Amino acid sequence: MLYHSTNAHGVDIPVSGTVLLPPGAPPRDGWPVVSWAHGTTGVADACAPSQLPDVGSDAYSQELGALLRAGYAVAASDYPGLGTPGMHTCLVGADEGNAVADIVTGAHQLVPGLGRMWFAVGHSQGGQAALFAAHAAHPTGAQRLGGVVAIAPASHLEAMLAGVKASHVPGELSFALYSLAGLAATDSSDASVSLRSLLGNASAATASRVLAACSANSAPVLKGLDTGKMLPLSADQLHRIGERMGAYGDPDRFPVPVPALIIQGGTDQDVPPAWTDQVVAHLRQLGSPSVLERTYPGAGHDQVIGQSVCDLLAFLSAHGGTRRGACTTPDTGTG
Structure with a gap:
């Protein structure tokens, strides 16, 4: 899909993305929506997740598959400049956060059967984007943001x-x-x-x-x-x-106004665990109402995505998502 968003300077811009739906008919109140924010894939148009068969990585496709099986519709933004004219404004938080929020509004106009409840969930650059989505420049109409999950969010x-x-x-x-x-x-x-x-x-x-x-x-x-x-x-x-x-781009300069879960791998070499600890502490100091942190010892930057999937689904369920069912973590190896 192609939809409207705004950049950090308030300018209307086009952004591309993908909408994925669970099989079958939607529930009476519609599928809750997870707006998925991807990690860094590059800045060239060919690097847009909507152009890639695995939406950026095997770990991402497994994560989105788990969300779909749990009964969530998934809206996955490419971010400004990926798949659309201009350079991708990589790590510019307002650009990414607005795009993550605005794709939910666009998806409602495009796809029947979506519910009011939505969540921002992302990894790495996308973890940063998910936190910024809580401060999106435009309200999302009738939609209600239930919570944010940031996995190894880019910071510092x-x-x-x-x-x-x-x-x-x-x-x-x-x-x-x-x-x-x-x-x-x-x-x-x-x-x-x-x-x-x-x-x-x-x-x-x-x-x-x-x-x-x-x-x-x-x-x-x-x-x-x-x-x-x-x-x-x-x-x-x-x-x-x-x-x-x-x-x-630092995602901890403002409090997060909704419940947030911050997930971190204990052996992450790309986003140091100490940095994420500091982000969590700062968000709490700023007055965020609820910031939980889960650290997975021995998990690397990408491995933590699979290891945390059951905690992710439990968090979404506890804040207005689908009823939690049986869950097992995939065997994703090490790294």
Whole structure:
């Protein structure tokens, strides 16, 4: 589907996405809706989950399958700029959060049989997006947000660039470049944050090749790159750009007005558990009415999706979702 949303600057934009329905007839009050927010797949149009047979990963397709079997309709946004004109504003929280909320309104106009109750659920970049969806710029009409589930939510964006530069791990560069491209797209009138201005001609040319590849296929492009040379930013630049990224994308700057479940893998190498602990503590300090945290020892960034599915379904059921049935966690291996 293609639907209307708004970006961080209040401009009306088109966003694409997918709506999935459980089999059979809807219940009398309609299927409750889970607005699924995906993790980072890339910034090129070909990386939009609606264009991918597994909506981004095997772990995601298993998660959505569990939601469908539990009786939820699923609305899955691609986010602004993925599958639609313009650069994807990666990690710009208001853009993503609005898109996650607005697809629910669009789905109601497109599909009969949807109920009033909806939930925002997401992983990684999508966990950040789900938390921002609770503050969507537009009300969702007759729909009621029952709760938010954020799995390993992206956070601490002010520290990301400096961390990637110091890591000397080429595989981490894709996230830094995606976020720089997202910042440049949302602040398009500011030439000082363009990739060419920040990185120089040679690194910007390499960055363009990284941006053209989806994250699942970026390893060959990233192999052998030097993080210091690819991010030739001074300490002052890292600080200033990091502050702007944090202002646009840190998901714990406002309280969450609905019940929230934050899920984290204990051995996550992409989103450190300590960061998520800090996000939870800060959301509580800000006055969020109910923030639960569940940590899964030994679970990595993607593995925690499958391991947490029963707790996810229990949380949704407790806050207006479908009645909880039997649940088993899939065997997703390690990582």
